[in-house]
Amino acid sequence: MSMTHPKTPHVVDARYMEPPEPFVQTMEMLDTLKVGEKMLLLLFREPHPLYKALRQNGHAYETELLPDGTFEILITR
């Protein structure tokens, strides 16, 4: 599911997706980005296994928890 967001035009809204879809879609979108570009993952939980994969691949990420319970994860390729 692609949409735009003030933080970046590259967004995966995985809030109503079942695992492992959010992981798969995030990794797929990261592959399409240029180095230094950012993407945003929206999720109702903190994806610790994804964090681990991002760290292993050298991608930086920042997480913000919104009042409605959405985690916004901004990932830099």
Next chain:
Amino acid sequence: MQALLSFENAPPFTAPLRFFITAPLLAALAGLLLLWEGGDLLLSRWHPGALALTHLLTVGFMLMVMLGALIQILPVVAGASLRSPLLLARLLHPLLTFGVLALAGGFASGEQQLLQVATLLLLSGGLLFLASAGRALWSAPSTSPTVAGLKIALLALSVSLLLGGALALALAHGWAWPLPELTNLHAGWALGAWSTVLLAAVAYVVVPMFQLTPAYQARSGWYFAPAMSAALLLWSAGEIFALPPLVLLGKQCAAGLGLAFVAQTMYLQTKRRRARPDAIYRFWQSGLGCGLFALLLVLTVNALPDAFSWPGWPVLIGILLLPGTFVALITGMLYKIVPFLGWMHLQSAGRGKLTAPSMGKLLPEEENLRQWRLYLFAMASLILAVFFPAWLARPAGALFAIAMGMLAWNLFRALRRYREHLRRIAEHFSEAV
């Protein structure tokens, strides 16, 4: 991609499965105990057989699944990696299993030595788990209500275990302690600050994930665990300083908070995006319904003790809360977590060349729903048995034992299907070589 899906430190599938399959067998034993002992067991919560039955459900089923699941999911939900999860599972599982059998046996027979053995086994198991999980969890930052809740839940587990151990020894040695008050506190910490806080912390992740609902509001998530532990601290302070109004306030706040969590989850379930009711939805629906009634009853009985002096009320509350709420919510989660873990391990074993069978093939929904219907029938009989113990206690015990036996059987079959697929994968790769 496949390598990334398999968590490097994740223990093998059989590590949590041994807890998940043993738990319903111990719950079935609780049903068999009721079948054996009959209606006397439901006359008062202080009946020795009732204490045995309670602990087969709380330690044998609830604690067994909770600790087994935490060994598996701490890295996934909290980013906290245990040092040797398989070794921990191998040591903890027999300690819990033999510990709860000795405890139930000790309660039912009044045998002093059994209670002492049970205390030793369960406290060793608890300490072992608390040390490993505590070390892993405290090195993880509290970036979500889930992580913060898990930390508070572990503290509450240690208080519950200490109180439980002290009570078992006091009972074994006949020490003149205020046993009813201490027992209530033990139950409050174990069910409120440990089980409910843990359940909520895990629910923040798994309810939206597995039932496709919106998320819990962040603020309620951050406040829930500290508020519940504050209520239990008030209650404890009230007991220590002999201040009955403070005890009542603590109890009512704890029940009110539980009620708020139940209501919030029921509301989220109405917003779910999956049309077909599956087993997790059904178990959560019936579990939350029982929780709602139980907590309303707790609030009423506490507020009007004279009007509700019948000893059957606490028994009814216990039945609604333990087999009715916690067993149901945990079973619902098992029906999602077990096939998900199996799928994940098979996917990783297939190394991207062989696709794992779908989750529904490992644990078919129709079988899970059939077990839920049987469980619901058993629950209805258990509730009615509180009012007609002489007639219904034995059939209700038998039905509950069958429903729990069927849960163990369903999970065992999932393990068998998993092993068949694993064998096929191994054959494929050996042929390819």
